[in-house]
Amino acid sequence: MKIFTIALTIIAIALIIFNATKLNFEALFEDESYTAILTIIVALCAIILLQILRISKKIEKLDKRR
Numbered sequence: 790m791k792i793f794t795i796a797l798t799i800i801a802i803a804l805i806i807f808n809a810t811k812l813n814f815e816a817l818f819e820d821e822s823y824t825a826i827l828t829i830i831v832a833l834c835a836i837i838l839l840q841i842l843r844i845s846k847k848i849e850k851l852d853k854r855r
Contacts, residue, residue, distance in 0.1 A: 790846060794839045801832040801839075808832075 808825040816822060 801835045804832045
């Protein structure tokens with residue numbers, strides 16, 4: 790599970806970097822820039838959810854030890 794979350798996090802970071810290059814700062818909410826902004830937001834949400842999953846698995850592991 791740890792490798793899975795790390796791999797998905799790396800993919801999400803790559804998506805953020807790729808879409809950051811697609812941004813047109815003169816017209817942020819038009820056409821391709823709007824799609825890039827949405828994809829960046831979705832990738833950030835995915836990273837947050839994956840980190841929550843990783844932390845919950847750590848807590849579950851610690852709870853089993855008790």
